[in-house]
Amino acid sequence: MSYEPSYPASELDTFSDLGERAVHLDQSQSCQCELLAVKKAARMRKVCVTRELQARAERLYSKEIEYVHSERFDQPEAMDQVLIPLQQLCAELKPDTEDDLTSDAGLLQTRLYAVPLLSKEQEIILFRGMNYLKYRAAMLQKQVDLKAPCVGVLDRIEQKLKDANSLRDYIIQANLRLVVSIAKNLTDRANSFEDIVSDGYMPLIRAVEIFDIDRGNRFSTYGTWAVRNYLFRTTKKGRKYRKNFVNGAETLALGLSDIRSTMRSQETYHKSIEQVLEQVLCSLGQREQQILKRRFGLPPAEVPEKFREIAEDFGVSTERVRQLTIRSLQRMRDVIEEQSLEIPDISEIL
Structure with a gap:
């Protein structure tokens, strides 16, 4: 009955x-x-x-x-x-x-x-x-x-x-347009457009379920990041993009993170990233801070910039800016280890 x-x-x-x-x-x-x-x-x-x-x-x-x-x-x-x-x-x-x-x-x-x-x-x-x-x-x-x-x-x-x-x-x-727009750039012989769109559908569902609208952000920003992060890890072409991909604080944290945490909360993730970056950036000189902020699109910079663009403003070579970036990241890693700081793995929140 x-x-x-x-x-x-x-x-x-x-x-x-x-x-x-x-x-x-x-x-x-x-x-x-x-x-x-x-x-x-x-x-x-x-x-x-x-x-x-x-x-x-x-x-x-x-x-x-x-x-x-x-x-x-x-x-x-x-x-x-x-x-x-x-x-x-x-x-x-x-x-x-x-x-x-x-x-x-x-x-x-x-x-x-x-x-x-x-x-x-x-x-x-x-x-x-x-x-x-x-x-x-x-x-x-x-x-x-x-x-x-x-x-x-x-x-x-x-x-x-x-x-x-x-x-x-x-x-x-x-928001299906987000998946399609990302999938168009990742198609190759091994991954058809339909297969990539299908794979991107699941992280989109998960992103909708855990997105916190009270944080004041638009879902398109978080949804794009979630789908792109997943597809960049699961497709050959995406993994190639990911090596050079810059996306603000998340990407900088990915470059720094040698310590893996078990935190899975989206809110905890974002707070941890902000707190750690604020703390370790202070360990660098003023020029190194400006280079990293412009390279990774951190405030007050709006979008990530290329090494060449930064080099022109500082009056140095592109290779010199690249070396300073690598050295700064290594210094920040050392600070993280010295102070036992932890950054959650980006992939763990999905």
Whole structure:
């Protein structure tokens, strides 16, 4: 026997009504089981119904619900701040909900423009909504009584997770262009365009799941880095690019990191990078600091510069700048070892 959710069946799979459904479920009071219906079903198929409900409760209770927490989720006005904007946005968006994003067809370039690029405001609303639904599902998960499971609570958990996945899939589809743009430069005889795009899809999914919108960054920045970092490690052409690839603090940290840590948290990773770099850069002279900041695009520099460009400004040869860079990196490695500092491996957060 199946158990139907306690809201209209016509709303189950409608993305445009997702926000309204989320508000409705969040406003619901503690669910009261339909005891009469359960007893009636139990009399008809006592063993089967009991086992089915028990298995369902155990599955949801043991399910790991991963989300990026925000302090605003714990506030009394969380629903008004998160779900009301989500309700309005979902009513405006018109995704093709019949498509399966996990299928090979979902990765075809012809579908890249099925969902438009997200604005900064839309991105914030969708990411917060996705994580808030997971957070609420995790809170309801704690209410599951394995001895006497409540059908209504199980319904609400499943629906919140389903809606959160719908939001995740929409964000992924809106950012598939990132994977394609990177894959175009990595194709060779051993790696077809379709294969690289398929490989890049998984780190994109993971990036969406762990991205913290409250840090103030756009997802395109983090998503591009995550996909590129993964593909640079898994393709022959990518590994060649990676040797000369510069990408701000992350790349400088990669060059310094001989010590491997087991930290996997994205937030811990970024904080560790910033703290270590700030500390070890102070061990260098003013000229060496300026060269490294310009070479690796560290603040106040906006983009990484070539050795030739730096050499012209300092009035020295390109080879001299390269030697100073290598010497500075070695000095920073020595400082890291002397002070027992640790930098997490970039690949470990994915």
